Amino acid sequence: MTLISIDGVSRRFGEVTALDSVGLDIRQGEFFALLGPSGCGKTTLLRILAGFEQPDAGSVRLDGADLLAIPAHRRPVNLMFQSYALFPHMSVEKNVAYGLERERLPRAEIRERVGAVLETVGLAAQARRRPHELSGGQRQRVALARAIVKRPRLLLLDEPLSALDKKVRSEMQLELKRLQHEVGITFVVVTHDQEEAMSLADRIAVMNGGRVEQVDAPVDLYERPRTPFVAGFIGANNLFTGRVTGKGLEVDGLGVLPAPAGSEEGGTAMLAVRPERIRLGPVTDGEGVLRGRVVDVSFYGGVSHLALSVPGHDRAVLAATQGRARVEAGAEVAVSWDAADAALVDGVSGDRRA
Template sequence: MTATPTPAAALLEVVDVNRRFGDVAALDDVSLTIAENEFFALLGPSGCGKTTLLRSIAGFEQPDSGAILLGGDDLLGLPPNRRPVNLMFQSYALFPHMTVERNVAYGLQREGLGRAEVRARVDEVLETVGLTALTKRRPRNLSGGQKQRVALARAIVKRPRLLLLDEPLSALDRKVRMEMQLELKRLQHEVGITFVLVTHDQEEALSMADRVAVMADGRVQQVATPVDLYRRPANLFVADFIGSSNRFAGRVDGGVFVSELLGKLPGATDAQQMERAHLVVRPEDIRIFSSTDGGGTLQGRVIDVQFKGGSSHVAVDVAGALTPLLVSVAGTADVDRGDDVALDWSAAVVVSEELA
């Protein structure tokens, strides 16, 4: 597993945590360290273990072994209601018969806080999330984005040391989801609470989190910043899961990548000797030009051009490649379907196909 250095002042430590359901290892020796005031994401496909880990931190799952420490204190001996942790559910779980302000105040009232303190804290958090004008509305009269803000306000009004977010934006349409991604990031900085987000949406994780843990088969495959995950994936799973890529199977011999079907290809010069390796080339790193200009690493024919607004995606059929190569260019492409082209690149990474 490849990891970037963990920031100072660690808040949450997950140490060798295991959780099995029959023959299935939902969590397999999972270890993580999350810093104070960090926005951290757990990313992976369904069944990778990310939700089980989140529920274990919250207290709704009991690991078979390992330790979960918050500020050095063991959480596993505490029931969910005694942990300084809040879990914001995917469904929001708002009380339909209560107004916005009563939904937000409910947890504080259950703690027995005085009326004046409850009012002050509710007013403060509703202003923070931009709901001051909607305090008397009930959930049925709110949009999806407004309901999400109410759930978030209810979670942070109790001032937890750690806020866990379980796919919080999945019920929103794309436009509102993008707006709320920015809002969550802003709020996390403003309220100074450590956020741990669970998501299967790579774009969401990369755009919001300071660091991301990519999970597969109950294990952490890599912990890194979004840029490092994209540019320096630890293995083939991470490379395929994060963003789009072109990959070639082969081996590394004397620092040179040799494709099984295409021969020598430009790759990372510091790659170690590997009998089974994959060269990963991002679409935006490929240079495409007319084959009549000469040069190029590979030659092929354009089979499709898609204009995406700010960029264009070009699919190129290359003899010997198992699938068409994807090239991304800024703006409009200077090639058309049927053109003979050459491809070249300098930026690439060599990875192993082995999971952590």
């Protein structure tokens, strides 16, 4: 069931178009991510949902009702700030209770709700501590507890894990996902961190230049990008631009490369091949579709990343393999992949070269 329906939302700041006719549906109870580079419009959209910005055009509806007509302080929406914005002079439980006290709820109800949410986020033992006595991950949990204790229909998170180091961030990604399922609130997170979006979200909207490029589940975004921007933005990719033929994609200087069927023959398209789909072998007659030379080998925690120089291609071809690489820098190799393991993306102008 759709909770938030965004239709034709546009927002300009002088000569800058932050949002250009954005349309999205966010479902009840899902973890939804707005992902894109700086300046793509994702934070502006978040601020419109929160009530801090008004669009120049378009509509936003929550359960069919006009959300834009409701003042920010009356919306069933809460925003968790990037900085956490905790009151330093208040204890954990006072920080969490603040919003409920402002609503003048009965003290017994406040105590009950604060105690329950601190148990949920694992901070019951730290209830009397001040923010400066907590770790970064614990402060993040306090901010989250303060946001969900008011039981909003929609929780907005603006780069929620950016202040944490890598190890704590990985732990909190799992914690956020667990909490979202437990409390049943719809979460919308804004991030430029692909790993964060891919690990947290049920669905992701990839934004670029104020527009939504693609909305899909993380696996579908990764394996089946539908626009050139998504193919180049989501994860590492080997991109080749050429002409679609019955046998594959014909690329100047490289010949015909294995590509899945589906695009109109004679049209220009982009072929995307993930590094882990690349196979390397010995240079022998009939092996591989390309020939390359290994220029770099790097080892990252169980996976080896290789960069190869391929004559006729103006950028390195990337390959990834589990464990230690079986080839060294300087080796000549045959490069191949299966057509079914690649993605063919339409909508590429004829003069663009990947």
